[in-house]
Amino acid sequence: xxxxxxxxxxxxxxxxxxxxFPPISIGLAWLLVIIEGLGWRRKDEAYITLGxxxxxxxxxxxxxxxxxxxxxxxxxxxxxxxxxxxxxDIFGAPLAAEGVFAFFLESGFLGLYLFGRNKVSKGVxxxxxxxxxxGATISAFWIIVAASWMQTPAGYIINNGRAExxxxxxxxxxxxxxxxxxxxxxxxxxxxxxxxxxxxxxxILKGKEIELAKKSMKIAVIFGLIVSLLxxxxxxxxxxxxxxxxxxxxxxxxxxxxxxxxxxxxAVFAVPVMPPPELKAKIEIxxxxxxxxxxxxxxxxxxxxxxxxxxxxxxxxxxxSYHNMVVLGMLFILIMLIAFYYLLKNKLWDKKKLLRIFVWxxxxxxxxxxxxxxxxxxxxxxxxxxxxxxxxxxxxxxxPAGDVIFSIILxxxxxxxxxxxxxxxxxxxIKHGPxxxxxxxxxx
Amino acid sequence: xxxxxxWFLLVGVLIIGYAIxxxxxxxxxxxxxxxxxxxxxxxxxxxxxxxWDGNEVWLLTGGGALFAAFPVVYATVFSGFYLAFMLxxxxxxxxxISFEFRGKVSSQGWKKLWDLLFAxxxxxxxxxxxxxxxxxxxxxxxxxQGQYLGSFIDLLNPYSILVGLVSLSLFTLHGALYxxxxxxxxxxxxxxxxxxxxxxxxxxxxAMASFFTMFEAPYLFEGVLNNFLFWILFIxxxxxxxxxxxxxxxxxxxxxxxxxxxxxxxxxxxxxxSLFPRLVPSRISLDFSLTIYNSSSSQNTLMTMLIIAxxxxxxxxxxxxxxxxxxxxKVVLTKESY
Numbered sequence: 001x002x003x004x005x006x007x008x009x010x011x012x013x014x015x016x017x018x019x020x021f022p023p024i025s026i027g028l029a030w031l032l033v034i035i036e037g038l039g040w041r042r043k044d045e046a047y048i049t050l051g052x053x054x055x056x057x058x059x060x061x062x063x064x065x066x067x068x069x070x071x072x073x074x075x076x077x078x079x080x081x082x083x084x085x086x087x088x089d090i091f092g093a094p095l096a097a098e099g100v101f102a103f104f105l106e107s108g109f110l111g112l113y114l115f116g117r118n119k120v121s122k123g124v125x126x127x128x129x130x131x132x133x134x135g136a137t138i139s140a141f142w143i144i145v146a147a148s149w150m151q152t153p154a155g156y157i158i159n160n161g162r163a164e165x166x167x168x169x170x171x172x173x174x175x176x177x178x179x180x181x182x183x184x185x186x187x188x189x190x191x192x193x194x195x196x197x198x199x200x201x202x203x204i205l206k207g208k209e210i211e212l213a214k215k216s217m218k219i220a221v222i223f224g225l226i227v228s229l230l231x232x233x234x235x236x237x238x239x240x241x242x243x244x245x246x247x248x249x250x251x252x253x254x255x256x257x258x259x260x261x262x263x264x265x266x267a268v269f270a271v272p273v274m275p276p277p278e279l280k281a282k283i284e285i286x287x288x289x290x291x292x293x294x295x296x297x298x299x300x301x302x303x304x305x306x307x308x309x310x311x312x313x314x315x316x317x318x319x320x321s322y323h324n325m326v327v328l329g330m331l332f333i334l335i336m337l338i339a340f341y342y343l344l345k346n347k348l349w350d351k352k353k354l355l356r357i358f359v360w361x362x363x364x365x366x367x368x369x370x371x372x373x374x375x376x377x378x379x380x381x382x383x384x385x386x387x388x389x390x391x392x393x394x395x396x397x398x399x400p401a402g403d404v405i406f407s408i409i410l411x412x413x414x415x416x417x418x419x420x421x422x423x424x425x426x427x428x429x430i431k432h433g434p435x436x437x438x439x440x441x442x443x444x
Numbered sequence: 445x446x447x448x449x450x451w452f453l454l455v456g457v458l459i460i461g462y463a464i465x466x467x468x469x470x471x472x473x474x475x476x477x478x479x480x481x482x483x484x485x486x487x488x489x490x491x492x493x494x495x496w497d498g499n500e501v502w503l504l505t506g507g508g509a510l511f512a513a514f515p516v517v518y519a520t521v522f523s524g525f526y527l528a529f530m531l532x533x534x535x536x537x538x539x540x541i542s543f544e545f546r547g548k549v550s551s552q553g554w555k556k557l558w559d560l561l562f563a564x565x566x567x568x569x570x571x572x573x574x575x576x577x578x579x580x581x582x583x584x585x586x587x588x589q590g591q592y593l594g595s596f597i598d599l600l601n602p603y604s605i606l607v608g609l610v611s612l613s614l615f616t617l618h619g620a621l622y623x624x625x626x627x628x629x630x631x632x633x634x635x636x637x638x639x640x641x642x643x644x645x646x647x648x649x650x651a652m653a654s655f656f657t658m659f660e661a662p663y664l665f666e667g668v669l670n671n672f673l674f675w676i677l678f679i680x681x682x683x684x685x686x687x688x689x690x691x692x693x694x695x696x697x698x699x700x701x702x703x704x705x706x707x708x709x710x711x712x713x714x715x716x717x718s719l720f721p722r723l724v725p726s727r728i729s730l731d732f733s734l735t736i737y738n739s740s741s742s743q744n745t746l747m748t749m750l751i752i753a754x755x756x757x758x759x760x761x762x763x764x765x766x767x768x769x770x771x772x773x774k775v776v777l778t779k780e781s782y
Binding site: 059105111120421 | 493498503504509511513515519520540543548593757763764767
């Protein structure tokens with residue numbers, strides 16, 4: 001088998017598995033900032049109990065995130081050596097910065113948060129969860145800087161057969177960094193909100209620590225509604241506009257626009273069939289795509305017919321992943337809106353069906369995250385650095401296919417094993433529920 | 445001093461930081477193999493519980509810094525050591541999660557499984573660290589184009605395995621010294637006899653490795669014996685090796701741990717000094733070696749990275765100290781413990 005394809009499979013598998021965990025960690029960390037903050041300000045031990053409970057889920061998730069993240073740091077060198085040599089002058093810096101500014105912060109303060117509750121003052125303890133959340137978010141920033149540079153490279157020249165840094169800030173704040181950062185972090189916040197909401201709903205349904213669970217449910221629904229709405233507008237919208245402007249071929253692929261049009265319609269639902277590429281069973285809204293992308297209902301949007309065949313990403317996968325992500329995003333808003341409505345009417349606690357939906361909804365923001373990344377990264381193909389370096393030229397020249405097959409099998413087994421144990425332990429933790437403090441602990 | 449030299453030093457500092465910090469928690473993991481009692485096991489785990497993750501970040505940051513400052517080395521060595529790296533990553537994965545997973549289910553089989561994975565996950569990186577250094581010291585088969593021509597089996601040569609045993613014994617000794625700071629008399633009295641044995645084993649292995657280095661990589665000694673710095677590091681290392689048992693005898697455990705930390709720094713310093721300005725010597729011809737000049741990033745990037753390091757590292761060191769201070773002293777098991 002082809003080493004390029006094998007290394008792509010390995011990267012997709014390892015990064016796809018890894019990214020199940022950071023969104024939960026980032027989202028939970030920020031929700032814990034709210035929960036611990038309320039506990040600290042109101043001196044209410046209910047929030048401390050909640051903090052300890054969700055802190056355990058954070059610790060479990062964080063551990064798997066760290067474990068699977070180590071692989072990512074080294075995989076550029078092991079599998080993509082030609083890429084590493086070509087972009088090292090630019091791409092290494094954000095990875096190093098992530099280590100210096102983020103990893104030390106989050107790992108150090110997570111230890112303090114989890115084990116230091118009785119060793120430091122309440123203020124310092126609250127500060128430690130803030131630092132965990134800040135660290136996790138800074139980590140997201142630097143890794144998105146690196147990922148965005150591959151999509152919309154800037155601040156460099158090609159010199160000595162490699163990309164050399166000319167302007168650090170231009171490379172860091174390349175055209176897609178800022179919007180991708182907010183879009184991704186907000187997705188993590190949605191993931192965290194649905195995790196807390198789902199777990200709280202479960203506790204309410206099972207009649208465990210109901211009063212506590214209602215408190216966390218309230219926080220999750222209010223927080224979740226805000227972040228779900230923000231993800232649609234302005235973040236999702238701006239993200240789409242950025243792609244339309246900077247990566248028109250990718251935009252055409254994810255939107256399923258196969259021929260260039262003035263006043264292009266938005267395909268809300270369709271099944272892409274090929275070849276030649278064509279949308280079947282489509283539901284379209286006339287002129288909406290032109291308007292969304294360029295603010296003008298008659299604007300010309302380039303279709304894939306404008307680009308050479310060898311520069312096009314896979315059409316089916318990009319279209320399907322992008323559209324399903326959008327559908328999920330809409331559903332999140334809908335669920336949160338309904339819950340918020342009942343929360344205001346103080347009827348949420350009786351809506352068993354809705355609470356059950358929340359329990360089942362826990363993994364769906366993760367599906368949306370994965371779909372979004374598939375649309376973004378598969379949409380970047382056949383380039384590893386957009387319009388600069390092709391993926392096929394980036395792979396390690398001297399790693400044999402057999403070695404890569406071995407590592408794919410190795411990681412597939414490890415991840416399957418760890419993934420199932422994670423789910424098992426998560427369920428166990430949730431079923432166990434929060435532990436009320438004993439009288440002695442309250443007074444400590 | 446130019447930027448390339450500064451980055452040679454900084455990468456060295458990161459490797460030393462990693463070896464000192466993750467070195468002791470890897471060592472604790474190796475010693476964990478020999479512990480039977482559940483309570484004792486938990487004390488071992490919790491002695492490093494809140495801090496091991498921060499220690500491992502030195503490895504991640506070292507990898508990132510190497511990528512940023514010397515991308516050719518990062519690309520060549522990591523793809524060249526492909527299978528070794530995959531094994532290292534697999535063991536680090538299991539090690540990382542065994543802390544969290546082990547205590548979550550109260551069955552004996554479950555605990556045994558994670559005990560085993562934790563110990564292997566500590567043992568393998570401890571050996572691989574030395575094997576990697578051994579291979580770098582004796583040089584890699586790198587051709588004129590800077591491509592690595594060897595295979596996985598080539599990495600497992602006797603000399604490098606010997607250096608692997610040096611790092612294993614070193615980290616285990618270092619971890620044992622760390623444990624004396626975290627345990628009460630009962631457990632400490634079990635560890636103290638191990639320390640004297642490990643001390644002897646380490647010295648014998650290190651002496652053997654140094655002896656064989658003269659034959660495997662004679663170029664390392666060229667010129668360096670006239671270097672003033674070489675002798676300072678050498679004396680520093682010797683002094684800390686000798687002082688270790690003295691401190692232990694007089695019950696100054698922290699000083700003993702500090703000595704082994706200084707010893708690690710001096711040891712790696714000596715290797716780095718002999719390599720300089722090469723990063724990865726070529727066995728085919730020393731002229732094909734990857735050096736701090738032919739494998740570095742541009743001056744602009746090295747400068748940018750230096751600024752990042754100067755802003756970031758003082759912060760890191762400050763709160764690392766703070767966190768270690770919070771958790772200093774003997775381990776007391778509580779409900780939050782692993």
